Amino acid sequence: MLFHKRLMAATVTLCAVVATVFAVDWTRRRLGDESTLTGWTLLIATGGLYLLTVRKRLIRHPLGPVSFWLQMHIYMGTFASIIFLMHIGWPVRGLFESLLAACFAIVAGSGILLGFLSRSTPRKLAAIERDFPLERIPVLQSAVARDAHQIALDSSNFGEGATLAEFYQRRLLPFFQLPRSLPYRLIPNGVKRRLLLRELNDLDRYLAQQGIASRQALVAMVKAKDDLDYHQALQFRLRLMVAFHISLTWTLALMIGVHVVLVYRFSGAL
Amino acid sequence: MTQEAVEIKRPDRWDHPLDATMTSETASWLLKQYPFSLMDQGRFAQNTSLQDVLRNDSRLIAFSAGDIVFREGQYGGSAYLVLGGTIRIFLSRLLSSDRKTQAGAWKQSNWRTGLKNLLWPRVITGDRRRRSRLVQRARVEKQNEGVELGYRGEGAETRVFLQDIPGVLSSHATSEIHPGELFGEMAAVTRTPREFTAAAETDCLVLEIRWQGLKLLKQDPAFRRLLDERYRSEVLRTHLRETPLFRFIPDEHLDQVIAATKLEQFGQLEWYAKYQQEANQLPSQRIASEPLIAEEGSYATGLWIIRGGFARLSRRQGVGHRTLAYLGKGQMYGLRELVHNRERGTNATPLPYQESLRAIGYVDVLWIPKQVVNEHVLPFIRAMDLPAPIPSPRYQFGQPVVDAPLELAEHSMETGLLEFLVDQRLMNGRQTMLIDTERCTRCDDCVRACATMHGGTPVFERRGPQYGRWMFAQACMHCEDPVCMIGCPTGAIHRDHESGLVKINESSCIGCKSCAESCPYDNIRMVTTKDHAGRMRVDEANGLPILQASKCDMCSSSTGRPACQTACPHDALVRIDMANIESVSRYVQRKAG
Numbered sequence: 114m115l116f117h118k119r120l121m122a123a124t125v126t127l128c129a130v131v132a133t134v135f136a137v138d139w140t141r142r143r144l145g146d147e148s149t150l151t152g153w154t155l156l157i158a159t160g161g162l163y164l165l166t167v168r169k170r171l172i173r174h175p176l177g178p179v180s181f182w183l184q185m186h187i188y189m190g191t192f193a194s195i196i197f198l199m200h201i202g203w204p205v206r207g208l209f210e211s212l213l214a215a216c217f218a219i220v221a222g223s224g225i226l227l228g229f230l231s232r233s234t235p236r237k238l239a240a241i242e243r244d245f246p247l248e249r250i251p252v253l254q255s256a257v258a259r260d261a262h263q264i265a266l267d268s269s270n271f272g273e274g275a276t277l278a279e280f281y282q283r284r285l286l287p288f289f290q291l292p293r294s295l296p297y298r299l300i301p302n303g304v305k306r307r308l309l310l311r312e313l314n315d316l317d318r319y320l321a322q323q324g325i326a327s328r329q330a331l332v333a334m335v336k337a338k339d340d341l342d343y344h345q346a347l348q349f350r351l352r353l354m355v356a357f358h359i360s361l362t363w364t365l366a367l368m369i370g371v372h373v374v375l376v377y378r379f380s381g382a383l
Numbered sequence: 384m385t386q387e388a389v390e391i392k393r394p395d396r397w398d399h400p401l402d403a404t405m406t407s408e409t410a411s412w413l414l415k416q417y418p419f420s421l422m423d424q425g426r427f428a429q430n431t432s433l434q435d436v437l438r439n440d441s442r443l444i445a446f447s448a449g450d451i452v453f454r455e456g457q458y459g460g461s462a463y464l465v466l467g468g469t470i471r472i473f474l475s476r477l478l479s480s481d482r483k484t485q486a487g488a489w490k491q492s493n494w495r496t497g498l499k500n501l502l503w504p505r506v507i508t509g510d511r512r513r514r515s516r517l518v519q520r521a522r523v524e525k526q527n528e529g530v531e532l533g534y535r536g537e538g539a540e541t542r543v544f545l546q547d548i549p550g551v552l553s554s555h556a557t558s559e560i561h562p563g564e565l566f567g568e569m570a571a572v573t574r575t576p577r578e579f580t581a582a583a584e585t586d587c588l589v590l591e592i593r594w595q596g597l598k599l600l601k602q603d604p605a606f607r608r609l610l611d612e613r614y615r616s617e618v619l620r621t622h623l624r625e626t627p628l629f630r631f632i633p634d635e636h637l638d639q640v641i642a643a644t645k646l647e648q649f650g651q652l653e654w655y656a657k658y659q660q661e662a663n664q665l666p667s668q669r670i671a672s673e674p675l676i677a678e679e680g681s682y683a684t685g686l687w688i689i690r691g692g693f694a695r696l697s698r699r700q701g702v703g704h705r706t707l708a709y710l711g712k713g714q715m716y717g718l719r720e721l722v723h724n725r726e727r728g729t730n731a732t733p734l735p736y737q738e739s740l741r742a743i744g745y746v747d748v749l750w751i752p753k754q755v756v757n758e759h760v761l762p763f764i765r766a767m768d769l770p771a772p773i774p775s776p777r778y779q780f781g782q783p784v785v786d787a788p789l790e791l792a793e794h795s796m797e798t799g800l801l802e803f804l805v806d807q808r809l810m811n812g813r814q815t816m817l818i819d820t821e822r823c824t825r826c827d828d829c830v831r832a833c834a835t836m837h838g839g840t841p842v843f844e845r846r847g848p849q850y851g852r853w854m855f856a857q858a859c860m861h862c863e864d865p866v867c868m869i870g871c872p873t874g875a876i877h878r879d880h881e882s883g884l885v886k887i888n889e890s891s892c893i894g895c896k897s898c899a900e901s902c903p904y905d906n907i908r909m910v911t912t913k914d915h916a917g918r919m920r921v922d923e924a925n926g927l928p929i930l931q932a933s934k935c936d937m938c939s940s941s942t943g944r945p946a947c948q949t950a951c952p953h954d955a956l957v958r959i960d961m962a963n964i965e966s967v968s969r970y971v972q973r974k975a976g
Contacts, residue, residue, distance in 0.1 A: 172832045172950055175943030179828065183952040231824050231953065239820040239852050246846055247825060348825050355826070 119184075126188045130195050137199060151200040152376070158193035159369065162186055163362070187228065194221045209375070213368045220365050223358040227351075234351050241340050247348045254341050258289040261334040268327040276319045277327055284312060285331065293342050301346035306339040389914050390923035394893035396872045397435070401593050402442030410438040413590065416466060417563040422603040431599055440596025440874075446470075446583035447535070449544035453567060454478060455580045458878035460594040460868070462568035468587030470560040474621050477555060477580040478530060545582055552584070558620075559584070565613050571597055572610075573691040573747060574865055574878065575712065579621050595874050611646075619644060619749075626688065626713055628764055636759040643755040647748050649674040650692070654744035655866050655903040658808060666806055667703040670695070673741040676716075676748060680735050680778045683720040685752045686760070689713065692746035692864055693962075695805055697739050698777070706802045707738060709810045711863065711962050716740045721756050723772040735778045743805060744864070800971065803850040804961060808903055812860025812961040813883065814937055816843065816947065817970075821852040822955035832950030833935075840910065842935045843947065847904075853971070856956075858947070859906045859935040861885045863962050867907060870897035876932065884939055887932050894930035907934045 133154055140147045165186040168179055176182075197217055205211045238244070245253060265281035288309060297305070313332055317325055413419055414434060424433045446452060446468070453459055455476060463470075531546035545551050560566050560581075570577045571594045583589075592600065600606045619641050623629045629637065650673075651657060661669050676694060677687060689710050696716065697704040710716060717736060724733040751760070761769070778784060804810045825845075833841040843858030865885045868876050875892035878885055887898075889912075899907040909930040912920045920929040937958070938945040948956050961967055 169828070169950070172835050172946050173941055175941075175949075178944070178949050178954070179952045180954045235823055235825075235953075235955070236821050238823075238825065244820055244825075244846065244849060244854060246827075246844075351824055352826070 122184060122188045126192050129192050133196060133199070148200060148202075151196055152373075155193060155196045155200050156369065156373070158189055158196055159365075161189045162193060163366070166359075166362075187224075190221065190224055197221070209368075209372070213365075213372055216361060216365050216368055220358065220361045223354060223361065227354050227358050230351050230354055234347050238344060238347055241344060243340070245341060245344045247345065247352070250341050250345045250348075254289075254338065254345075257334055257338045257341065261285065261289050261331060261338070264327055264330045264334065268324060276316055277324060277331070280312070280316060281331070284309065285335070288335070289338055293346065297342070298346045298349060301343050301350075303339070303343075306335065309335050387918045388921045388928075389916075389918040390926075391920050391929065393922045393924065393929060394891075396893060397439040398893070399873060399891040400439040401591070401596075401874075405438055405442055407434070407438060409443065410434045413437045413441070418464075418605060418609050421605045422600075423605075426602050427599065433600075436596045436599050440599070441590050441592045444589050444591055446542075446587040446589060447544065448583055448585050449546070449548045450583045450587075451532075451543045451545065452581040452583065452589070453577050453880075455578065456576050457880045458570070458574075458576055458883045459567060459880060460571050460574075460874060460877050461591045462565055462571045462594075462597050463581070464565050464590040464592060465560050465562050466588040466590055467562055468589075469584040470566065470587060470589070471552060471557040471582055471584045472560060472566060472621070473580045473582070474556040474558060474624060477551070477582075548582075548584060565609060568597060568610055569614065569618055574868060575691055576883065578618065578625060593874050594868070595872055614646070615641070619646075622690065622749075628715070628718075628768065629760065631765070632760060632763045636763065639759045640751060640755055643752055645750040646690075647676075647750055648745070649676050649694075649742035649748065650745040652745050653866065653869055653901070655901050658744065658903050666802070669806065670697065670704045670741065673743065674746075676740040676742060676746070677736050679737060679739045680784070683717055683724065683733060683736050683753065685750050686718055686721060686756045687716040687740060688749040688751070689715075690747040690749055693743040693805075693810055694746050694748070695739075695741045695743050697741065698737075699739075704739065705798060706805050708801070708964060709743065709805050710740070711810075719770045719773055721753055722761065722769050723776075724753075725757050725761055726772055732780050734773060734776050735780060737773065737777050743810075744808065744866075797971070800850055800853070801964075803848075804967075807848050807855070809848070809855055809860070810961045810964075811862040811864055812855075812959075813863055814859075814861040814935075814958045815961045816856040816858040816860070816935075817957050817959050818845070818854040818856050819852055819955045819957075820849070820854050822953045823854075823951075824953060824955075826952070828950045828952060829947035829956055832946035836938050836941065836946045837933075840933070842908075842933055843906070857904065857906050859885060859902075860904065860961070861935075861937065867898035867902045870901050871895075872897065879939070882937075882939065884937050885934075886936055886939070887934060889931060892931045894932070896930070896932075898932050907932050909933070 133151070137147045137150060140150050165179075165182045168176055168182040172179075197214075201210075201214050205214045261281070265278050265285070268277040268281075269275050288305070293301075293305075310332060313328055313335065316328055320328055411434065414424075414437065419433065419437065422433060427433045427436070443466075452463060452470065455473070455478070530551055533544050533546050534541055535544060536542050566581060567577065569575070601610070620637065623632075623637060623640065623644075629640070632640065657672075661672060664672070673695065677684075679698060689712055691712055694710045694716070695706055696708045696710055697706045699705075716738075720734050720736055724731075727733075809815060827845065830841045830843075830845055833843060843856060845854075845856055847855045847857040849855070861884050865876075865878065867885070868878070871877075872895060873891045873893055875888045876885065876898045877888065894909065894912075896909055899909050910933040911928045912931045914920060921927060922929055935945070938947075943949065945958060948958055957970065959967060959970060
């Protein structure tokens with residue numbers, strides 16, 4: 114059912130593209146202004162992309178599920194991107210036009226990336242045993258850090274030397290107390306987790322039974338903290354991309370407005 | 384910055400009586416009527432005296448001949464005592480639309496009306512909304528061939544009546560209710576839909592008693608006796624007739640069945656307290672502590688029919704139990720064994736029960752002895768409706784247990800998920816918020832949409848118990864058995880008659896926390912209240928904030944699907960009826976690809 118719906122939407126998009134190509138060709142052969150045709154088509158298609166935002170704002174009204182409007186947004190975005198390529202001349206001339214084209218390309222690119230992330234991120238998040246709402250993660254991180262600190266402090270009382278406490282101070286304290294690096298936030302991975310767990314395991318030869326128990330507790334804490342960081346980074350990255358995409362769309366809207374005025378001003382229509 | 388507050392008197396239990404016009408004189412008059420005249424007033428507490436109960440939790444209603452008191456399939460939190468006139472209850476279905484009106488009633492909307500409302504917005508007043516509901520209902524009435532309905536009265540007092548009472552009565556099997564008799568109490572007590580339609584045959588005076596009052600009245604043995612007698616004499620027949628298997632049994636045989644049927648209850652009505660205590664136990668310990676209704680391997684003594692609540696159907700597996708299904712209202716246990724034994728004849732060794740049946744929380748069951756089933760039930764069931772004999776029984780008397788792999792139906796739910804649903808009591812939900820975490824981007828659009836619909840404060844949390852990719856979010860599930868309603872002293876938390884949704888009446892909620900504390904799923908929250916000027920309400924006696932219960936209402940104030948579901952851009956969130964195990968199974972399998 115879903116496949117059929119998607120197939121139909123893709124067919125409609127393809128038909129719209131083919132119709133536009135024929136219309137452009139017909140205009141060109143009649144020595145008409147093809148850029149006006151593609152320009153207005155692009156303007157209408159780009160306007161249609163904003164309907165998703167409008168639908169989200171009108172949540173009280175029964176205008177169909179947002180998921181349907183998102184699908185429309187994706188197909189209309191694909192159509193607009195193809196028309197965009199037909200509309201711009203190559204090479205793009207003029208500073209403003211170059212900026213506008215770059216802005217459109219970045220919005221389209223961020224949209225594609227967002228589509229990919231929207232598909233892949235949930236699976237990665239679901240792979241973690243527990244789900245953490247983004248706004249609660251800092252609280253949970255603090256709690257884990259507090260617990261780890263206590264375990265490290267207690268370990269020095271077991272008469273096994275300061276092995277664990279020293280390791281905690283040197284290697285784990287920054288991990289628990291400091292936010293993760295920007296590269297990690299952009300591309301979260303398990304490198305640090307694996308490294309710390311290996312180093313912790315290596316301490317066993319210096320620990321007695323009680324110390325090993327503390328080490329195991331710290332291992333659990335490292336895993337918990339890393340899970341939280343992982344969730345935070347993935348959710349943060351997705352939200353950042355959404356914010357980036359949306360904020361650029363408004364910049365794009367403004368630039369399109371200026372572009373239309375400029376075009377008609379210099380063509381003598383205004 | 385301190386928030387401005389307004390001091391008010393803390394709301395009290397009977398600030399909002401069922402009928403504000405009810406006087407002490409009327410209550411005194413009622414005390415002289417049967418069955419209240421037989422009741423021992425000394426059994427009632429001082430602050431909830433019998434007179435106060437009648438004064439605040441009941442109201443007198445004068446029905447004209449033909450008026451429908453309630454319809455089959457509606458939810459209702461009241462019982463009715465006939466004081467004058469005759470009421471008829473319809474043993475056969477009176478209106479073909481009765482059952483259909485339930486869940487779908489609040490969903491009616493489409494894109495066209497949505498767009499029209501958006502472009503030409505109109506203020507929908509309460510009266511207009513009621514009228515549009517009546518129009519909608521009137522359309523349904525047209526489908527009820529042979530039963531002509533009319534409307535009289537206005538606003539909340541609008542009554543539906545039967546146009547041709549003699550004609551309708553002659554074409555339907557009915558039963559008479561006379562003065563002094565009670566009806567409609569089972570639906571009120573068990574929080575289930577009405578099992579029949581009731582209408583006034585003559586002009587009647589009826590006392591409506593809401594569930595909260597009924598609960599107090601049940602303290603009196605005379606009143607309890609009245610309820611039991613009433614059930615056996617009338618309701619049981621309707622209930623059995625409603626069960627498909629009993630549809631073609633002749634009346635004289637059904638009488639025998641009714642006489643032999645035992646009404647049994649397992650578990651506690653307030654099961655949530657025990658459930659919360661046992662939450663941390665091992666699954667095997669939890670199952671072992673569930674009241675056993677019938678055990679696998681024991682002699683198949685009769686047929687069990689679930690009347691209300693849920694029961695776990697399980698088999699021993701290793702040292703634990705494997706859940707095969709949960710049985711809800713109308714479902715049976717033991718039929719396969721009885722049919723098998725009957726077909727094998729009296730000479731063959733009878734098969735014992737092949738599975739165990741345990742009460743999940745609280746279960747109301749009917750038990751019909753084997754001999755009665757063989758003699759008065761099975762001969763009247765079409766062969767096609769009977770289950771097939773058991774080809775390879777697991778338990779046979781005198782033979783070792785065959786520990787074969789458990790056969791599961793093709794579309795059955797994954798056993799782990801099934802166990803999880805039962806352990807967490809999630810099968811109780813009729814509108815459970817199920818989130819597919821492999822699709823959910825955690826964008827919180829659902830939470831924002833919920834906040835938009837509820838004055839800026841969302842009434843659910845996007846977290847909750849999780850099984851694999853499926854999260855059961857902390858949103859009111861509008862349970863099949865809403866235990867949150869049990870303790871509410873004012874009836875503020877109630878079931879909508881038409882849709883069956885569990886709602887909170889803000890004007891009568893006194894903030895006692897009873898519902899929030901009894902919800903086993905922590906889906907009800909206590910929130911501070913504000914007046915129209917946005918000032919926080921505080922108790923004038925001690926300055927503490929006045930709280931009210933808050934929970935998901937399925938956005939019933941607006942048309943269409945709930946906002947959370949509509950707002951999800953990735954189709955990751957769905958509201959689903961967990962009692963319908965097949966649809967859950969289909970949904971889970973479809974999503975799993």
